[in-house]
Amino acid sequence: MSADFTLNFRQLERYRFSNLFGGTVPELFTDEPPPLGEDSGPSPSQLLVAATANCLAASLLFAFGKFKQDVAPLSGEASCVIGRNEERRLRVESIAVTLQLGRPAATLTHVERVLSTFEDYCTVTQSVRQGIRVEVTVLDADGTRLK
Known part of the structure; x- marks a missing residue:
């Protein structure tokens, strides 16, 4: 079972964010659908x-x-x-x-x-x-x- 964790995130542009979980977990990009974002990742x-x-x-x-x-x-x-x-x-x-x-x-x-x-x-x-x-x-x- 996973223990407590910390997520680091930063805004890349508008509503698109980079999410870093640490360790070997790959970077996850999130975004909002239009008209706010560009739908370039899950919301x-x-x-x-x-x-x-x-x-x-x-x-x-x-x-x-x-x-x-x-x-x-x-x-x-x-x-x-x-x-x-x-x-x-x-x-x-x-x-x-x-x-x-x-x-x-x-x-x-x-x-x-x-x-x-x-x-x-x-x-x-x-x-x-x-x-x-x-x-x-x-x-x-x-x-x-x-x-």
């Missing part, structure tokens, strides 16, 4: 959705791995709803994540136990949920909805 909202989805995927893989279950290749889709709050400021209102296992559920063991607990271990999702609704769907390789 902070996109990173929030990606972080939520990727954390859930890693947590699901880890949970199945505890039972020696290989569900690769895991894939999915994440989306968000952006709306305005009472002060008319844009906010991420909700995030929806669909995770699809690489194997049919019928070939796996401990599915119910994994599905009932894996979200609890997702640091990002549980942190985000304190202010944003996060909906999670899990499908098996056949497209059968498991959660």
Whole structure:
């Protein structure tokens, strides 16, 4: 598990930033879509959705791995709803994540136990949920909805 970390960032131009995580992590460039930026990298909202989805995927893989279950290749889709709050400021209102296992559920063991607990271990999702609704769907390789 990763420990605390520090991010260093600097403005390159307009709304484009360089983000340095240190160590061997490559530099990440972020930007806002037009008309503010040039869409030359993911926006902070996109990173929030990606972080939520990727954390859930890693947590699901880890949970199945505890039972020696290989569900690769895991894939999915994440989306968000952006709306305005009472002060008319844009906010991420909700995030929806669909995770699809690489194997049919019928070939796996401990599915119910994994599905009932894996979200609890997702640091990002549980942190985000304190202010944003996060909906999670899990499908098996056949497209059968498991959660």
